[in-house]
Amino acid sequence: MKIADLANPTRFLSLTARLLPYLVAGTTIVLLVGLYLSATAPDDYQQGATVKIMFIHVPNAWLSTFVWAVMSVAALGTLVWRHPLADVAAKTAAPIGASFTFLALVTGSLWGRPMWGTYWEWDARLTSVLILFLMYLGLMALWRAVEDPSRAARAAAVLTLVGALNLPIIKFSVDWWNTLHQPASVFRMGGPTLDRAFLIPLMVMAVGFTLLFITLHVAAMRNEILRRRVRALQMIQARASATELSAASPASQPA
Amino acid sequence: MTALGALIRRDIRIALRVGGGALIGVLFFLTVVVLMPFAIGPDLALLTRLGPAILWLGALLASLLTLDRLFMADHEDGSLDLIVMGRVPLELACAAKALAHWLAAGLPLIVATPVLGLLLNLDMSATGAVALTLLAGTPALTFTGMIGAALAVTLRRGGLLLAVLVLPLSIPVLIFGVAACEAAISGPSSFGAPFSILCALSLVSLVVGPFAAAASLRHGLD
Numbered sequence: 001m002k003i004a005d006l007a008n009p010t011r012f013l014s015l016t017a018r019l020l021p022y023l024v025a026g027t028t029i030v031l032l033v034g035l036y037l038s039a040t041a042p043d044d045y046q047q048g049a050t051v052k053i054m055f056i057h058v059p060n061a062w063l064s065t066f067v068w069a070v071m072s073v074a075a076l077g078t079l080v081w082r083h084p085l086a087d088v089a090a091k092t093a094a095p096i097g098a099s100f101t102f103l104a105l106v107t108g109s110l111w112g113r114p115m116w117g118t119y120w121e122w123d124a125r126l127t128s129v130l131i132l133f134l135m136y137l138g139l140m141a142l143w144r145a146v147e148d149p150s151r152a153a154r155a156a157a158v159l160t161l162v163g164a165l166n167l168p169i170i171k172f173s174v175d176w177w178n179t180l181h182q183p184a185s186v187f188r189m190g191g192p193t194l195d196r197a198f199l200i201p202l203m204v205m206a207v208g209f210t211l212l213f214i215t216l217h218v219a220a221m222r223n224e225i226l227r228r229r230v231r232a233l234q235m236i237q238a239r240a241s242a243t244e245l246s247a248a249s250p251a252s253q254p255a
Numbered sequence: 256m257t258a259l260g261a262l263i264r265r266d267i268r269i270a271l272r273v274g275g276g277a278l279i280g281v282l283f284f285l286t287v288v289v290l291m292p293f294a295i296g297p298d299l300a301l302l303t304r305l306g307p308a309i310l311w312l313g314a315l316l317a318s319l320l321t322l323d324r325l326f327m328a329d330h331e332d333g334s335l336d337l338i339v340m341g342r343v344p345l346e347l348a349c350a351a352k353a354l355a356h357w358l359a360a361g362l363p364l365i366v367a368t369p370v371l372g373l374l375l376n377l378d379m380s381a382t383g384a385v386a387l388t389l390l391a392g393t394p395a396l397t398f399t400g401m402i403g404a405a406l407a408v409t410l411r412r413g414g415l416l417l418a419v420l421v422l423p424l425s426i427p428v429l430i431f432g433v434a435a436c437e438a439a440i441s442g443p444s445s446f447g448a449p450f451s452i453l454c455a456l457s458l459v460s461l462v463v464g465p466f467a468a469a470a471s472l473r474h475g476l477d
Contacts, residue, residue, distance in 0.1 A: 079470070127430075134423040141419055145410050154474035155406050159420065162402055162467050166423075 007084050009225050016218050023215040030208035037201035044198075053111040055201055058186075059209040060104035064132060065167050067097030067213060071139075072164040075157035085221070087153030088228075090160065091143050092220035096213060098136035105129060116180060124173035125181035132170060135163045149228065258343045259351045266355030269328070276321035280360045281367050283320050287313035288371045299376045306375040307385050307436035313371070314364045314389055315396060315429055321360045322400040323417050325352060326408040326472070335408070339476060345469040353401045353464060361393040384439035384446075388453060392432040395457040398464030399424040405468035409475040428456050 006012050034055070044051035071093045077086030108126070109119045120126065139159055146152035174183045186192045192199055270277045291309045292302055302309075329335035338348050365386055372382035403421035410416060434449040 079474070127426075131423045131426055134419075138416075138419045138423065141416055142406065145416050151409065151475060155409070155471055158402075158467055158471045158474070159406060162424070162463065165463070 009085065012085060013222060013225060016222055020215070020218060020222075023211065023218060027208065027211040027215045030204065030211055034201060034205035034208045037204055041201050042197055047115060050111065050114050051198070053107055054198070055205045057104060057107040057111055058202060059206040060100050060107060061129070062206060063209050063213055064097060064101035064104050064129065065170055066210070067093050067100060068132065068136075068160070068164065068167060070217075071097065071160045075160040078153050078157040079161075085225075087150065087157070088221050088224045089217070090153065090156060091149075092224050093217055094136060094140050094143065094156075096216050096220065098133065098140060100209075100213070101129065101133045101136055105133060121180045123179035123181055124177040125170070125179050128166060128170045128173050132163075132166055135159075135166065139163070258341070259347060262338075262343070262348060262351045263355040263358075266352055267359045270324075270356065270359035276324045276356070277359045277363055280317045280321040281363045284313045284317040284364050284367055285371065287316055288374060292374070303376045303381075306372065306377040306381060307388075307440065308433050309375060310368060310371060310385050311389070311392075311429055311432050311436070314368075314393065315425055317364055318361060318393060318396045318400060319418055319421060319425075321356070322397075322404045322421065323407065325356050325401060325404040327404075330408050330476075335472070336476065339472055345472060346465040349401060349405070349468040349472070350398075350461070350465040353398050353468075356401075357394055357397040361397055364393065365389045381436070381440045384436050388432045388435045388439075388450065391450065391453045391457055392428050395428045395453070395460045396425055398457070398460035399428075401464050402467045402471070405471040406475070408472070428453065431456065 006015070038052055038055035041052065041055070043049050071090050074086045074090035074093065077083040078090065105126075112121065113119050139156055142156050142159060143152050146155060171184075173179065174181055185194050186199070186202070194202065288309060291305075291313075295301060295305065326335055329338065339345055341348070343351075368386045368389060369382050372385065377385070400417075400421045402424070403417045406420060407417040431449045431453045434444075435446055435453055438444045438446040438449060
């Protein structure tokens with residue numbers, strides 16, 4: 001069973017039908033373990049218990065950029081390799097990524113109020129993530145603006161690849177500019193500076209959220225494939241009834 | 256006369272006509288700048304402080320307004336199909352169209368800046384700084400806007416979607432443009448840093464814009 005076999009929608013549907021319950025179970029277990037570890041993590045000496053927002057905020061933020069990267073790969077699949085399921089993957093990932101970005105912004109804002117004294121600050125990291133959120137919304141609007149799904153896929157693929165330029169800016173914004181948002185403490189040269197007591201719950205939550213994205217994405221892709229089948233069937237039915245009507249009308253009956 | 260030169264001349268000539276984009280862009284710029292003091296109030300000191308930002312916002316919105324003309328008129332009368340199928344590489348043709356659009360619609364905005372600066376109580380050096388940063392930044396606005404225009408050309412009512420698509424890409428240009436103005440007018444912070452980044456944004460968009468626009472035109476028009 002190769003990657004190429006997944007290109008067949010029917011085989012994809014049958015494979016994912018068997019896979020989905022395990023994905024759901026795995027996601028639930030890892031998230032529950034992560035939440036337990038986060039709840040029992042020690043308080044920070046400076047921030048107290050509010051540091052635990054980090055265990056939700058940071059995985060959401062990582063996933064917001066990760067989902068755009070996944071969509072960029074899907075966009076390459078549409079434009080370069082003409083993979084049949086690439087546009088289904090790209091279309092369904094956009095709302096999920098937008099939700100993760102929105103949650104990252106909201107949880108970060110709630111964390112900022114007690115820590116920085118403000119709900120919002122126009123520094124480089126927050127501004128670039130807000131721009132990412134606006135780009136997600138624009139992408140979702142573009143998908144729904146074009147009638148034909150394959151043309152919409154190609155237009156959205158171009159926009160996704162252009163927007164991928166924003167991803168390194170987001171990642172390195174805290175290093176390039178003097179920002180209120182703290183610099184990178186996990187994925188940096190020289191290894192993480194986070195203490196193990198916080199690093200382990202964070203990593204478990206990150207894995208849990210990634211599994212959540214995979215589960216939601218696979219489920220959404222199944223829905224989208226089925227939705228397209230319904231649309232195709234409706235169009236066939238409409239065409240059939242139109243020819244029936246024109247065959248039955250008096251004008252087309254022989255004189 | 257080369258094909259590209261002919262394309263640029265044609266686009267400029269069309270844009271400079273009464274129905275073209277040039278005049279409307281400048282009028283919209285004027286409208287925005289005139290409306291601001293009514294909203295903010297006649298406090299001259301405040302207007303001076305906000306002047307560069309108002310001029311930059313007006314220029315950005317004016318260039319956004321004229322962007323859908325870039326491909327729409329050609330698409331409607333069929334000449335866009337000829338350009339796509341022609342022998343000139345589509346990337347170069349898109350770059351030529353964007354250059355013509357900037358010459359016809361972007362330069363008038365920069366020429367209008369000193370006049371509008373008077374309305375906002377800006378002195379000569381401030382107006383000069385704004386005009387210089389606009390000169391460096393409006394190519395970026397045009398070339399990145401071309402990406403949105405190419406994506407929206409196949410939509411029937413694409414105007415508003417175009418604005419939504421182009422706006423996130425124009426925000427960095429706006430940020431660095433105003434930062435450069437503020438640094439030139441008042442301030443210990445250096446003018447060179449944001450201005451260099453502004454020029455860099457323009458240069459990057461000069462390359463990325465035509466490629467992305469050509470890709471969307473090729474895939475979208477069939």
